[in-house]
Amino acid sequence: QIQEFFRCDEAVRSASIPDSSQGGTVKRLVFGLLGAVVLSGATAYAHHSFAATYVDTQVKIEGELVSFMFRNPHSFVHVQAPDDQGQIQRWAVEWAAAGQLSGITHDTLKPGDHVIITGNPGRTAEDHRLRMRSILRPKDGFKWSGDFQ
Missing domain, CATH: 2.40.50.140 (Nucleic acid-binding proteins)
Known part of the structure; x- marks a missing residue:
């Protein structure tokens, strides 16, 4: 019974640990999306309106x-x-x-x-x-x- 317990425990542990190649792909995807969001925010912030000028006056x-x-x-x-x-x-x-x-x-x-x-x-x-x-x-x-x- 003890050997069977350890075999079951080992099976559960190995099943719950994701394949490292899948984890790497997910991490790259998450960090890529996060980077895109940060960069798009910087671009949107950098482009501003011209409300600080009198557009009808030269x-x-x-x-x-x-x-x-x-x-x-x-x-x-x-x-x-x-x-x-x-x-x-x-x-x-x-x-x-x-x-x-x-x-x-x-x-x-x-x-x-x-x-x-x-x-x-x-x-x-x-x-x-x-x-x-x-x-x-x-x-x-x-x-x-x-x-x-």
Whole structure:
């Protein structure tokens, strides 16, 4: 009887332990799905609305390009230009994603370029932010205009 008990006990234990290849597949599936959920949340968070700008108002700034960040989800240019009081400010201008800027590369704009930018101003004037609608570099006639989401 004792030998039979141990045989039954062994059978129960081996039946309740899953095959390691099945466990690995399930774990990979669970972690893969978890990773997809996390990454999709990051993408959704990164893409925001433009509620922080006045889309029905446009302003023009003219000044010197300080930096150009060609990236996703939105590219940015920073420009030293006067505000409506004539004081030089550093403007942060949000542009389209790198993938939406056909013909534009990270070398298209250089610090020191004189540019004229038209855009929708931010709702907080002290932030000196714009959503770009157009950019012109007078020295060679480079220009871009358009809309992006």
